[in-house]
Amino acid sequence: MHVEKVHFIAKRDRRDIFNFPLLGFLFKNRYMLMFYRLLTLFLLFYAIIYGLIKPNKENIFTTALFWSLFWPFFMVITLPTLGNVFCMVCPHGFVGKYITKFGLKLRPPRWIANPYIGLIFSNITAYWFVLYTFPNFLRSPLNTALFFLFFTLLSFAFFFLFRGMAYCKYVCPIGSVNSAFSRTSFTWLSTYQEECKECKKPECALACPYELNPSKFDHKNSMFNCTLCMECAHVCDAVKFEIRKWGSSLYKEIKNPKLIEVMVYLLLVAVITFTMRFHHGLSRSGLSEYMPWVILGKYIQNAFGLPKWVDMTGFVAMLMALVLVFSTVYVSFKLVEKISRKGFKENLLILGCAFAPLMIVGGLSHALEFFFIDYYHHIVNGFSQAFGLGVSVEPLARRGEAWLNVFKVFPFIAGLWSLHILWHRVKLLTDKNRLLVFMAASALPIIYLLVSVFQIWVMMNFPPSHHHH
Ligand code: SF4
Ligand code: SF4
Ligand code: SF4
Incomplete structure (x- = not known):
């Protein structure tokens, strides 16, 4: 029987996570991904509102969610293992993709198109400097809620104004951090090159909200800014998500390495x-x-x-x-x-x-x-x-x-x-x-x-x- 779909992959790699029924479902299925994201979105808003309503120390939920679960536990465990699944389930990126669609789609000006804003200001100054110098500040449920409300509103504004998920790339406190550290994981997103060689129209790149081309990830040995949102995998079967040797990209040459x-x-x-x-x-x-x-x-x-x-x-x-x-x-x-x-x-x-x-x-x-x-x-x-x-x-x-x-x-x-x-x-x-x-x-x-x-x-x-x- 002739197969109509051009990029139908009859035999997927043994190490391709999408090849396994259960893992493929957990990492690629639209409804599954939607479920994680709705859950984190709900938790984000619930914890913020809870922090605003119960601003005092008797509220242990708001600080537990952000400072015990999200950042020090989930993120530190997932980055050196599964890779950037923090971004995969992030509520900001999730809502951002919809906001961007009806937003102004402006090209971010030069001074904003700079990932050091996220790293130096949003991360090191707004978080670590504050944590060490004013140690009680972020222990307060109210301040914690305001901290996340601020970044939520800032992200929505950026997603509305600028194209290409500029907030994630330049302003998010953990965007470039997640990208860089996910190199220590054992997963890697790429594509079946035999298919891509013949491909006239890279639907994968057109579908990527981050304006990336996953068929180039292997060649560049970089998936910088990829948030594992799996939009590319939904439009083309030739996208694969592999289990590789731990930190394998760190042993290979990187084309145009990023400081x-x-x-x-x-x-x-x-x-x-x-x-x-x-x-x-x-x-x-x-x-x-x-x-x-x-x-x-x-x-x-x-x-x-x-x-x-x-x-x-x-x-x-x-x-x-x-x-x-x-x-x-x-x-x-x-x-x-x-x-x-x-x-x-x-x-x-x-x-x-x-x-x-x-x-x-x-x-x-x-x-x-x-x-x-x-x-x-x-x-x-x-x-x-x-x-x-x-x-x-x-x-x-x-x-x-x-x-x-x-x-x-x-x-x-x-x-x-x-x-x-x-x-x-x-x-x-x-x-x-x-x-x-x-x-x-x-x-x-x-x-x-x-x-x-x-x-x-x-x-x-x-x-x-x-x-x-
Ligand atoms: S870069 Fe930041 S805002 Fe974007 S998906 Fe990742 S954690 Fe969320
Ligand atoms: S992964 Fe992209 S480039 Fe490769 S075949 Fe699919 S659409 Fe074409
Ligand atoms: S390359 Fe694919 S998974 Fe990565 S950000 Fe783009 S669409 Fe999402």
Whole structure:
């Protein structure tokens, strides 16, 4: 029998997720995707409204949804495994696709078409800077609700004004972050090239709200800005969603590599991993008063007579982490430049994605440990409160229980994985002096590993005294 549909794929790859009946249904079926998105949309608005109605601390739902479930748990678990499924179910992107259809479809002006807006302002300044410097601010259900209401309205305005999902690409606090970190996952969206070679009209690209062409993802070794919305997969059967080796794209050459991806890896390992080790780890140890960020932070706090709701030690810890990461990378890549005889930026673009696992895979230790001591009961009790379920659960573990130490393995996996990728990427840069280039470029993962060991040593020998919490 002759098959009419041009791009009918009779035999899909064994590793193609769309090949499996159940997985194909869960990741591609329109109604299934609609179901996830309606659910997250409902939760988003419910938590915002709940936060506005119940602005005080007795509301545990609003903060549980955003700060225990969405960001630290769901996102940190899914990015290094399934990839960017956070964006797949994101309510902003979901509603945005409809708003864009009847919007003004303007081309975003140059100053907006800049992904650093999302990374530097929406993410690092609006979230991390606030979190460390004004630690109580986002603990408030009202402020949390207003924070998400603000980004919701901002996104709707952007989706209405500009074409190509400009909000996701340039303004969303986690758009470029998700794209960059999803390289550490074991999934990859691409197409059956035999079909695409003959394809006269790339329906997949025409259907993509993000103006991407998935048939080029393999060639470019980049799916930057892809949100796994699966619109392309709905118009053409030649789109596939594969299970590949973990982080496989990090071992291959990237056509036109993007500096923003490397900046995501560097900025977030500084602002999240190193700052947390300094400020939430070492600052709480028995050696707290010897830590430079505590000394300088307290000095500034007193010198300016700053009120208690400002935490200068947190702010200084973040600055010191940024200085440590960026000076390490600067010095080590100056050395790489000398050895490889290639430009500083070229070296950084080719080797820099070896730093991808550091924050996100290392972050699993925090996400999983806190699931047991904090998130689990917060999430269950929060949902119980919001939906009147009448359930109340205790934490699954207490801080400091010995078995929780198993999660401390993730920073070591992350550091060693980073070195492994780096070793392979040096080959893409130069044939000569491979070992020397590798040694010079490995300063950041080495320091990352050393700080992890140091923190464990300090916590074992100088455990937190009781009046700290
Ligand atoms: S980029 Fe941001 S707004 Fe867009 S889908 Fe992803 S999380 Fe949602
Ligand atoms: S995936 Fe795109 S380019 Fe490939 S056959 Fe389908 S429509 Fe054509
Ligand atoms: S390439 Fe496909 S899955 Fe990715 S954003 Fe475009 S339409 Fe969605």
